[in-house]
Amino acid sequence: MKKETIIAIIFGIGLGTILAFFVINRNNETKLTKNKVIAPSGIVNKTITTPVNTQIQAFEITSPQDGVIVDKASILIAGKAEKNSLIIIQSPIKDLSLKNTQTNFSTDFPLALGENTINISVYSSDKNTVPQEKTLKIYYLDSQL
Amino acid sequence: MKKKLILLILLLVILTSGKVYSQTKTASTTPEVNDQDIKIFKEKIANVVKKNNKAISGFVISNDNGIIEVKSSDDLTYEVKLDTDLTKYFQISGTQKKEIKSDNIEIDDFIIVTGVITDKSVAANAIFIDEKYIVSSGRITEVNKENYSIKLTTNAKETLTLDIETSTKQYLVNIKTNAVESTGFSKIKEGDIVHYVIKKTNTTKESSFSAQKILIIPQEYFLK
Numbered sequence: 001m002k003k004e005t006i007i008a009i010i011f012g013i014g015l016g017t018i019l020a021f022f023v024i025n026r027n028n029e030t031k032l033t034k035n036k037v038i039a040p041s042g043i044v045n046k047t048i049t050t051p052v053n054t055q056i057q058a059f060e061i062t063s064p065q066d067g068v069i070v071d072k073a074s075i076l077i078a079g080k081a082e083k084n085s086l087i088i089i090q091s092p093i094k095d096l097s098l099k100n101t102q103t104n105f106s107t108d109f110p111l112a113l114g115e116n117t118i119n120i121s122v123y124s125s126d127k128n129t130v131p132q133e134k135t136l137k138i139y140y141l142d143s144q145l
Numbered sequence: 146m147k148k149k150l151i152l153l154i155l156l157l158v159i160l161t162s163g164k165v166y167s168q169t170k171t172a173s174t175t176p177e178v179n180d181q182d183i184k185i186f187k188e189k190i191a192n193v194v195k196k197n198n199k200a201i202s203g204f205v206i207s208n209d210n211g212i213i214e215v216k217s218s219d220d221l222t223y224e225v226k227l228d229t230d231l232t233k234y235f236q237i238s239g240t241q242k243k244e245i246k247s248d249n250i251e252i253d254d255f256i257i258v259t260g261v262i263t264d265k266s267v268a269a270n271a272i273f274i275d276e277k278y279i280v281s282s283g284r285i286t287e288v289n290k291e292n293y294s295i296k297l298t299t300n301a302k303e304t305l306t307l308d309i310e311t312s313t314k315q316y317l318v319n320i321k322t323n324a325v326e327s328t329g330f331s332k333i334k335e336g337d338i339v340h341y342v343i344k345k346t347n348t349t350k351e352s353s354f355s356a357q358k359i360l361i362i363p364q365e366y367f368l369k
């Protein structure tokens with residue numbers, strides 16, 4: 001085969017490849033244009049709802065542990081509750097109402113000899129929120145036993 | 146003779162000047178223990194016992210052959226093993242406790258048991274007869290002014306009737322100061338929140354109780 005023929009074949013294949021690439025690319029662009037979703041004309045009002053006060057502090061008791069045995073006639077009750085909520089602490093011997101100005105609260109609470117069932121309820125400043133409550137059993141018994 | 150004497154002296158010198166091998170002193174099997182060590186040891190044992198000492202409570206359902214069966218408020222049944230030498234028994238009344246005998250513990254008594262708990266078995270160190278109280282809250286749905294009772298729905302959606310006796314302590318949260326103040330039955334309204342304390346016995350009816358104490362949060366607090 002002549003040298004000129006080989007060059008002509010290579011040139012032809014190269015040109016054909018470029019042409020094919022160009023045609024395929026163009027075809028894809030046409031398809032995309034046909035399938036494109038057109039947004040409705042006019043001003044689109046985006047309503048972004050920013051949640052207000054969604055981060056409510058979960059009510060938790062950090063001290064004392066439920067079921068603990070103590071040998072003193074009082075105990076420190078501490079925990080976390082939503083700011084400005086009303087906290088009611090009730091036992092058979094004492095009723096306590098306090099408004100926590102901060103997230104953390106703590107108060108000294110008297111104990112009776114034996115089993116002390118202490119109910120702690122939190123009423124959120126958001127009046128539509130369901131109150132949260134926890135009940136502790138604290139045993140005030142002689143340390144020697 | 147002189148020669149023999151010299152030889153004898155030399156022999157004695159040689160024999161006595163040699164190393165003496167003997168058994169070395171070993172540690173005595175009974176070490177010296179002073180009072181301080183005993184005190185520390187006792188404290189350590191007391192701490193271990195205290196650490197493992199837990200409490201359970203419930204109503205007695207049986208008391209036979211050195212074993213008491215107790216049903217707790219969460220419906221678990223514990224087997225309490227009594228030790229004739231170790232276990233002590235007390236009756237709590239007010240701020241005092243009085244030592245009693247194991248025979249004084251009867252079925253339906255509410256007891257607190259302290260000791261080492263393994264699964265649902267308790268090796269009892271001490272048993273206290275006490276009183277069971279329920280402390281909870283709910284919203285008042287009905288105020289009966291004829292028989293001095295209130296009907297309420299608890300947070301668990303249960304309906305209860307509380308009888309307000311003359312001995313019932315009645316308190317109210319001041320909505321301005323948040324202070325707890327004494328109040329009367331006439332100030333209780335439907336829609337108020339009530340926190341209550343009731344005494345529970347094993348034979349108490351499930352839906353009607355005599356209130357030991359009530360604390361009212363007026364509905365106006367939630368309208369502020």
